[in-house]
Amino acid sequence: xxxxxxxxxxxxxxxxxxxxxxxxxxxxxxxxxxxxxxxxxxxxxxxxxxxxxxxxxxxxxxxxxxxxxxxxxxxxxxxxxxxxxxxxxxxxxxxxx
Numbered sequence: 001x002x003x004x005x006x007x008x009x010x011x012x013x014x015x016x017x018x019x020x021x022x023x024x025x026x027x028x029x030x031x032x033x034x035x036x037x038x039x040x041x042x043x044x045x046x047x048x049x050x051x052x053x054x055x056x057x058x059x060x061x062x063x064x065x066x067x068x069x070x071x072x073x074x075x076x077x078x079x080x081x082x083x084x085x086x087x088x089x090x091x092x093x094x095x096x097x
Contacts, residue, residue, distance in 0.1 A: 021046050026071065028052065030064045042068065049077065049090040057082045064089065072097040 021044040029037035030052075040054035052066065060082070066075045066089070074097055077089035 026068055028066050028068045030054075030060065030066050033061075037067070040066075042066070043086075047091075049080070049088065050075070051086060051088055053086045055085060057085050057087045060087055063092075067097065069097065 023044050024042065026042040026045070028040050028042050030040060031037055038054060038060075040052050043051045043053055045051075050066070054060075060079055062079050064077055064079065066077060067073075068075070074095050075089075075091050076093040077091050079087050080090050081088045
């Protein structure tokens with residue numbers, strides 16, 4: 001169910017990841033249990049995952065649902081790492097808004 005977006009891929013020859021990343025700045029929101037959605041920014045994205053930044057990465061649960069209105073997508077993801085105000089996530093499911 002991949003959807004093409006207007007994002008341009010940037011390939012760094014020294015980046016040894018399995019998938020190329022698109023370096024972007026997309027506003028997104030992740031849902032919390034019963035609370036207000038938390039605003040965040042996706043800094044890079046690939047078909048497998050993303051780098052997500054927000055004010056307090058330590059408060060993010062281990063599984064999140066990211067809503068990205070600009071590209072009309074929702075991603076369910078597992079948090080793989082945390083560092084300061086950023087988390088790395090691996091997508092487990094995606095669907096159109």
